[in-house]
Amino acid sequence: xxxxxxxxxxxxxxxxxxxxxxxxxxxxxxxxxxxxxxxxxxxxxxxxxxxxxxxxxxxxxxxxxxxxxxxxxxxxxxxxxxxxxxxxxxxxxxxxxxxxxxxxxxxxxxxxxxxxxxxxxxxxxxxxxxxxxxxxxxxxxxxxxxxxxxxxxxxxxxxxxxxxxxxxxxxxxxxxxxxxxxxxxxxxxxxxxxxxxxxxxxxxxxxxxxxxxxxxxxxxxxxxxxxxxxxxxxxxxxxxxxxxxxxxxxxxxxxxxxxxxxxxxxxxxxxxxxxxxxxxxxxxxxxxxxxxxxxxxxxxxxxxxxxxxxxxxxxxxxxxxxxxxxxxxxxxxxxxxx
Amino acid sequence: xxxxxxxxxxxxxxxxxxxxxxxxxxxxxxxxxxxxxxxxxxxxxxxxxxxxxxxxxxxxxxxxxxxxxxxxxxxxxxxxxxxxxxxxxxxxxxxxxxxxxxxxxxxxxxxxxxxxxxxxxxxxxxxxxxxxxxxxxxxxxxxxxxxxxxxxxxxxxxxxxxxxxxxxxxxxxxxxxxxxxxxxxxxxxxxxxxxxxxxxxxxxxxxxxxxxxxxxxxxxxxxxxxxxxxxxxxxxxxxxxxxxxxxxxxxxxxxxxxxxxxxxxxxxxxxxxxxxxxxxxxxxxxxxxxxxxxxxxxxxxxxxxxxxxxxxxxxxxxxxxxxxxxxxxxxxxxxxxxxxxxxxxxxxxxxxxxxxxxxxxxxxxxxxxxxxxxxxxxxxxxxxxxxxxxxxxxxxxxxxxxxx
Ligand SMILES: Nc1ncnc2c1ncn2[C@@H]1O[C@H](COP(=O)(O)OP(=O)(O)OP(=O)(O)O)[C@@H](O)[C@H]1O
Ligand SMILES: [Mg+2]
Numbered sequence: 001x002x003x004x005x006x007x008x009x010x011x012x013x014x015x016x017x018x019x020x021x022x023x024x025x026x027x028x029x030x031x032x033x034x035x036x037x038x039x040x041x042x043x044x045x046x047x048x049x050x051x052x053x054x055x056x057x058x059x060x061x062x063x064x065x066x067x068x069x070x071x072x073x074x075x076x077x078x079x080x081x082x083x084x085x086x087x088x089x090x091x092x093x094x095x096x097x098x099x100x101x102x103x104x105x106x107x108x109x110x111x112x113x114x115x116x117x118x119x120x121x122x123x124x125x126x127x128x129x130x131x132x133x134x135x136x137x138x139x140x141x142x143x144x145x146x147x148x149x150x151x152x153x154x155x156x157x158x159x160x161x162x163x164x165x166x167x168x169x170x171x172x173x174x175x176x177x178x179x180x181x182x183x184x185x186x187x188x189x190x191x192x193x194x195x196x197x198x199x200x201x202x203x204x205x206x207x208x209x210x211x212x213x214x215x216x217x218x219x220x221x222x223x224x225x226x227x228x229x230x231x232x233x234x235x236x237x238x239x240x241x242x243x244x245x246x247x248x249x250x251x252x253x254x255x256x257x258x259x260x261x262x263x264x265x266x267x268x269x270x271x272x273x274x275x276x277x278x279x280x281x282x283x284x285x286x287x288x289x290x291x292x293x294x295x296x297x298x299x300x301x302x303x304x305x306x307x308x309x310x311x312x313x314x315x316x317x318x319x320x321x322x323x324x325x326x327x328x329x330x331x332x333x334x335x336x337x338x
Numbered sequence: 339x340x341x342x343x344x345x346x347x348x349x350x351x352x353x354x355x356x357x358x359x360x361x362x363x364x365x366x367x368x369x370x371x372x373x374x375x376x377x378x379x380x381x382x383x384x385x386x387x388x389x390x391x392x393x394x395x396x397x398x399x400x401x402x403x404x405x406x407x408x409x410x411x412x413x414x415x416x417x418x419x420x421x422x423x424x425x426x427x428x429x430x431x432x433x434x435x436x437x438x439x440x441x442x443x444x445x446x447x448x449x450x451x452x453x454x455x456x457x458x459x460x461x462x463x464x465x466x467x468x469x470x471x472x473x474x475x476x477x478x479x480x481x482x483x484x485x486x487x488x489x490x491x492x493x494x495x496x497x498x499x500x501x502x503x504x505x506x507x508x509x510x511x512x513x514x515x516x517x518x519x520x521x522x523x524x525x526x527x528x529x530x531x532x533x534x535x536x537x538x539x540x541x542x543x544x545x546x547x548x549x550x551x552x553x554x555x556x557x558x559x560x561x562x563x564x565x566x567x568x569x570x571x572x573x574x575x576x577x578x579x580x581x582x583x584x585x586x587x588x589x590x591x592x593x594x595x596x597x598x599x600x601x602x603x604x605x606x607x608x609x610x611x612x613x614x615x616x617x618x619x620x621x622x623x624x625x626x627x628x629x630x631x632x633x634x635x636x637x638x639x640x641x642x643x644x645x646x647x648x649x650x651x652x653x654x655x656x657x658x659x660x661x662x663x664x665x666x667x668x669x670x671x672x673x674x675x676x677x678x679x680x681x682x683x684x685x686x687x688x689x690x691x692x693x694x695x696x697x698x699x700x701x702x703x704x705x706x707x708x709x710x711x712x713x714x715x716x717x718x719x720x721x722x723x724x725x726x727x728x729x730x731x732x733x734x735x736x737x738x739x740x741x742x
Binding site: 058059073086091093167 | 371538544
């Protein structure tokens, strides 16, 4: 909730902002925002301030910024990044976000860390809970990938980056198919579908699930054409039998026809996966979006109730050096104060 | 408990964690967490109070500006002000808009959003959101501070972006008279602030579609309940309800006073009272056994059914609940537990009362004559530009003095 007292159109002077939040150092820069680390002065809570550049775009406030504010204001859930506050300084829009020091991509790439199957189950479960909350609020994320699944110091996974999100809902409304980072893009999007559902997010999560098991991207297409080839080589080329009307989608072309993978082939590829894990993976990566499971079905899947139980978030693997450097940072902060 | 149900229970916890032990979260519960409910729901009284406060604050600002301007000009030519003291006098010259005038003026501008949206071929969603932004802006600001013309344009421009119907600023201003890109871009951020950075607006069209489907399920299956009601009848009811929403709700303030499902039902009730009433009765009064069944086995189709019921139960409107934040959840629970005939009748009656109230308010849109608006427009101009007003008067009296 915007706790700013801006009920009238006044701008909070910078000094007040600095009293409420401290801006310590810049940690990153995206296309439309600069991200700083800081503290909420009253609580000493660590926060990230995403300062959105305004007045630099020809068409005013950037669409991604608008979407991010719009959806984060509504979504309050343990597995969705928390928007702590919104305030404005002269010509800038500032999003105060909970501080999330790591992301899933970093962990996947760190080969010194071993993932237990219970760890993977825990991350997958938290991702699904977060997306379930989005979908039941009729919001599609449309850019799920390990890099946008951030990790809190207590191990909780948080879905972040709602710059591509949008509301689902009005029947017959056209949607853009140019969404989702390529490797996590579902077949209906690759075919240019103008009508789609939360199934695009479920596909992305299925591909992330596979990546967590493989420790390498599952379907790394080199370009959009290659993405189709990589996807269908792994999962079979969709035909009218398994996906009615697929050939009427705008970009459907007579592709190389790959047979769907046999169960044994999948077992070989995901050698550590249980049968239930494979069932869920298959269900989330159905080529026909109407056959793909939704977030409720995924959460109710027996994979989550069979042993091993999902790892408690606080016991999940963490980025080792990163945690250390944060400690060091805290140490040096303390020293400075003394 | 069998193993099967145990697993199911655990799995359900997966879905609802961390509120594991609570009941299922209904659409209604979700709505109660929306900013639309938390920030932008009013009772008729609180809405009036808010608007009066905005008008009063605007008047205060305009008065201050007027006084400062008056004193500056007076200092430049004190003798003129002394001689024409009965005309060039603060009390006489000060021009402000009354609460009623401001309300009329805002209604006029709200109506103007419709042709603009039409011109740009914007979907209904954009139009409704633009109206919402515009109205919300003037719950904390006054036309005596911000002239509504550019606020209106900027509301449309921002709503288009927020609803994913992007229009470049160049093509937008090309269609407008005497408005430049800067006029709009400078206001965009100010509007966003007045909206308290909340952009998601729930409209009645989605629940209306949901009711359209549920009317079919309830009134046509397994066999038609009313001899003269078919899919076509319901289809035409749905279309007319959409039109009614477009014609009435857009211009009224019901969106601040009722929930979207309530407004949707009001539209259907207004279009066809007989069918809608039959549906409501069927939902509330004739389904004791089915309601019990829903409570006991939470499965499949029935689950969806119970969601629809919860949706309707949300009718304990924003309007009726004094202490909405705590009170409402209890009401919902209460409704579920009491499944006696009386409480169902009570629910039904409350709902119908709410719907009727909504219809009544939706129809109370006041329109003003062109002359009236022109006069308000003139006053608003002077409230915003006291210098022009005073100088004009000074010119007038000095001219009269020289000619006579
Ligand atoms: N809540 C947060 N806590 C800690 N660091 C964050 C947080 N949010 C963002 N960051 C850091 O700031 C960087 C920039 O984030 P931002 O979301 O603006 O852009 P991005 O997603 O990396 O890029 P793009 O704008 O191209 O999508 C991120 O890469 C991350 O390192
Ligand atoms: Mg990102």
